[in-house]
Amino acid sequence: MAWEKLTESEKGYIGGFFDGEGSITFSTTNERIYPVVCFYNTNKNVIDWIADIFDEHSTKRTVDKRRDSRHNLDNYAVYVKKTKDVKFVLECLLPYLKIKNIQAIQTIEFLEWKLKIMNHKRTEKEKLVENNHKELIQKLNKGECD
Numbered sequence: 597m598a599w600e601k602l603t604e605s606e607k608g609y610i611g612g613f614f615d616g617e618g619s620i621t622f623s624t625t626n627e628r629i630y631p632v633v634c635f636y637n638t639n640k641n642v643i644d645w646i647a648d649i650f651d652e653h654s655t656k657r658t659v660d661k662r663r664d665s666r667h668n669l670d671n672y673a674v675y676v677k678k679t680k681d682v683k684f685v686l687e688c689l690l691p692y693l694k695i696k697n698i699q700a701i702q703t704i705e706f707l708e709w710k711l712k713i714m715n716h717k718r719t720e721k722e723k724l725v726e727n728n729h730k731e732l733i734q735k736l737n738k739g740e741c742d
Contacts, residue, residue: 598649599649599650599688602649607688607691607692608692610646610649610689610692611689611691611692611693611694612692612694613635613637613642613646614633614635614689614693614696615693615694615695615696616695617635617636617637618633618634618635618636618696619633619634619636619737620632620633620634620686620696620699620700620703620733620737621634622730622733622734623677627723628718628726629726629727629729629730630677630679630682631679631682631703631706631707631733632675632676632677632682633675633676633682633685633686634673634674634675634676635647635673635674636671636672636673637671637672637673638669638670638671638672639672640670640672643672643673643674644672646674647674650676650681650684650685679707679710679711679714680711682703682707683704683707683708683711686700686703686704686707687704690704698736699733699736699737702729702732702733702736703729703733706726706729709725710726
């Protein structure tokens with residue numbers, strides 16, 4: 597099933613799910629910083645359903661199973677890692693986000709900038725912009741910014 601084929605209530609559900617059970621984190625490779633969209637839950641069927649929705653858009657996904665020792669449950673996750681796919685997923689979710697909307701907007705803007713500079717050697721200023729964005733999103737995730 598593709599995002600475009602979902603009902604408004606299904607899109608709202610996924611947006612609410614991401615607000616409560618998702619995150620925007622970062623991966624660093626060769627001194628480059630990449631945002632990653634993550635969905636977590638103990639219900640494998642929900643994680644598989646979300647992964648399948650975005651899979652039709654060639655989203656690189658990894659479904660990860662980890663044991664949650666506090667509750668003795670399996671915890672499943674889907675990670676969206678490719679730059680264009682992270683941007684696509686956040687743009688789809690944005691109208692339905694209440695809690696993580698600022699993080700999503702900031703990350704979309706960062707990715708638009710990043711897509712423009714992807715194919716050249718980064719300057720020190722560009723490295724600083726990447727790092728500042730990472731720190732901003734981390735503060736927003738912790739509730740340290742308004």
